[in-house]
Amino acid sequence: MSPSLFSAIRAGLTKTREALIGKIEQVFTGKARIDEEALEELEAVLIQSDLGVKATESIMEALRKRAEEGQPVDSNTATGLIEEEILRILGADSLRPELAKAEQGPTVIMMVGVNGTGKTTSAGKIASMLSKGGHGVMLAAADTFRAAAIEQLEVWGRRVGAPVIKHQEGSDPAAVAFDAFEAARARGVDYLIVDTAGRLHTKSNLMEELKKIKRVLGRAGTGAPHEVLLVVDATTGQNAIAQARVFNEAVELTGIVLTKLDGTARGGIVVAICSEFGIPVKYVGVGEGVDDLRPFDPREFASSLVSH
Ligand SMILES: Nc1nc2c(ncn2[C@@H]2O[C@H](COP(=O)(O)OP(=O)(O)O)[C@@H](O)[C@H]2O)c(=O)[nH]1
Ligand SMILES: [Mg+2]
Structure with missing residues (x-):
């Protein structure tokens, strides 16, 4: 995909991105690592962002797993995990945008x-x-x-x-x-x-x-x-x-x-x-x-x- 196409989507999503990242960073303000309170706040942020219950659940599962393993979770690792999960849900490789084609006729x-x-x-x-x-x-x-x-x-x-x-x-x-x-x-x-x-x-x-x-x-x-x-x-x-x-x-x-x-x-x-x-x-x-x-x-x- 060419850079100009890339920027159109990115530009289109500016408000969505800024709202989401802003809220995630707020959750982590003054916190060295994630705790139960932060996890709950994060869950609310994801729901508010229209990602839906299913997606929010799978993202939260991934975050909790990481926190339970004792790995540090800050706002950057959180957004990284969120991106990964979203990509998995969107089915990176299976959902193709190509249009179906008739075998014959229009x-x-x-x-x-x-x-x-x-x-x-x-x-x-x-x-x-x-x-x-x-x-x-x-x-x-x-x-x-x-x-x-x-x-x-x-x-x-x-x-x-x-x-x-x-x-x-x-x-x-x-x-x-x-x-x-x-x-x-x-x-x-x-x-x-x-x-x-x-x-x-x-x-x-x-x-x-x-x-x-x-x-x-x-x-x-x-x-x-x-x-x-x-x-x-x-x-x-x-x-x-x-x-x-x-x-x-x-x-x-x-x-x-x-x-x-x-x-x-x-x-x-x-x-x-x-x-x-x-x-x-x-x-x-x-x-x-x-x-x-x-x-x-x-x-x-x-x-x-x-x-x-
Ligand atoms: N900003 C923006 N406006 C759009 C987009 N798509 C459609 N619109 C506008 O939405 C309005 C309704 O579009 P229209 O095609 O008539 O909707 P329809 O009733 O579903 O046929 C029109 O003013 C369009 O110009 C879009 O992607 N971005
Ligand atoms: Mg119409």
Whole structure:
């Protein structure tokens, strides 16, 4: 990974890192070595940092083991151990950010998530990334709830040079997805990215709508959708866990796109999602621009979270 990519994630995680390191150093202030009180304070810090109960438990186990062995634990060794454990949880080598590929025909990527998390923006960014990689990309406007949502995707389509398949506002999203698949196949496009709606509190049930889109795509093309990416806003913290659970039950997620890592102190939520569901984080969003998307690199992420 090039230095410029490295710094985008590191820069995005600045608030998260500074908050976490600051709190850890505070625990050790005036203490030569770790004691029970410090361990308890540290546990509270990890929980507050959105790392989740499971991850916190395994980190605490490693710290206690070290303390019991009589080895000195100061703030530096503590952050070192935390980084190691986070890396283990993120599955450094097993969780690959690469997208699945269809054996034949277009690879279909379905974007899901609640309103405002960054689905449409991430669809545009992924389209740009794939297009720059030399692939043919098409977008499907399956958020038909508001005309503005369709227009927003069209703006991205123009920016990226990808055709957008759309129907009228209020039409059946599954029908849009089906037409888009047929168009993508007919034109020999490599990737079809399906943008969907995220409103939760309306008469029509969002989860049923998403299941239908998925079903229709599955009938249209073998193995489709090949990716179902949950777009999660990092600033929502623990709420992301509840979202991951609901969407995973409905449409079986294959990966996560974590957006708005820039400017939040809650980047630790990635660790919680990984340890809770074992769903790989594939991309992170570090800004609103077309190039503000990065493949997720567990090593870089872990070190950006706790290393000075
Ligand atoms: N700072 C920041 N803003 C983002 C990021 N991703 C999306 N946004 C912004 O979040 C808002 C909602 O994005 P949108 O794609 O419309 O969300 P959707 O409702 O899930 O489709 C927009 O203002 C985006 O520019 C990100 O990674 N960082
Ligand atoms: Mg949208």
